[in-house]
Amino acid sequence: MKYEPFNDRIYFMYINGQYTGEDELGYLMHDFNCSDYKDMILEEMRESVKKLKTNESEVENMCQIMEELVENGRLQDLNEGILQGNLKGKLEKSISTAHNLYEMGLGLDQIAKALDSDINQVKEWLSIH
Template structure:
């Protein structure tokens, strides 16, 4: 993505007008190039992240956890619950964004496949009711 061919990049915030001096808030973005799956610890981890079958992973601990979430009844149920929560949170964010532009409640309900009373509840709780 960044075009340097490196396995990892560290990005820090800087101030242009102060000759690139660091901003000093200790924020950092770390990009990892998943295509580099060489014979390093990071390369092995990237290999494992791309494995569909836990048996093909190099890290036994990661393989055990992946297998739990893919094959164990409790693990699959847990993962489904997590995914449903993530999806629900995303739908709420979409509804809030639509409320901010004053889209009609009925249209929001239709577009997000959410009951109208739920859209109204979210509008009231977010102080975006109109």
Template sequence: MNENEKDLQRIKELRLMDDDFFSEALDGKIEAVEYILNTVLERDDIKVKSTKAQVEYKSATKRSIILDIQAEDTDGKLMDIEIQRSDRGTGVKRARFHSSMIDRSLLCKGDEFEDLVDTYVIFITENDKFGMGIPLYHVERRITEMEYALFADGAHIIYVNGEYRNMEHPVGCLMYDFPCKDAKDILNPLLAEEVRYLKETEGGRSQMCKLLEEMRNEAAAEGNYEKAVSTALKMLARGRDSMEEIAELTGLSLEEVQDLADK
């Protein structure tokens, strides 16, 4: 079986509960994202102005994040939807970090703090994160000395229980669709349409094969980079080579070698 045949087999197994497939399926798909947001936020009036997949929040010196889907509604509120299959990726401090990284991008120099828009970090987890068997877990800051009144800072974190299957509840219907591998099994027509395109049309399968190829190349590049860093560290520890020689031999930039030396 050649690589292309392997990719086509992999595509058959993908679900909306797989983050890369989720991002590819919903990139720019306003109606489908509106449906998910209205379901999770238990509303029917959210209008999405724009939505984009794989939005990166960079930090020059600290850790960066990449959002699976980011949406902005017509009121300017920002909503980040993350798919988390592994329990390791559902940590509460990860949610805090995501929320803070979004916040730091919202104000320019001279802007008022009150201009901060509301933000929503939504984790759709394959397992029931908190084990209560309920569809949604809402995380809000509260003031202890005021009978736990809401702090109302506009930062909202929501965990969606991916195991929830009560079909009389909108979240149960939504979560029924996420593990489906075949579009014909998906209840919501908007989600079914996007899954069908990527899995059952020539254009969609070609798009997914390209994505899988890019992921393989990124993984290879990451592996090569880790090897280069390891070699540079050994050369620095040996103390015989100049920064320029280490950069030339490892393929790292002079700045990267200097950063390793500083650390």
């Protein structure tokens, strides 16, 4: 199987949302998980969310945007894109793990069992025919 970029200028970055480091990324993850803007650490994020949640015209605007997304099917497209990204990430992880296990000396049947796959799939991932 050959993997090529989509050339759609869209990039995915996978970040562990449970990360709690004492750095900008940790603060961002903290703020993403806040249900109350008052608990946010990053000032710009806190002020933006406060504006969106407390200003009546901003709330109406957000509701209108969400309704348009649903009506136009774009929300479904976004969800499908996220799902595709998750599946691609899982596939890439399985391929990487298969290579690592093979390099460690495990047999194809053991690798297939460890990855809950079949031997033919593992052979394809390892380019073994």
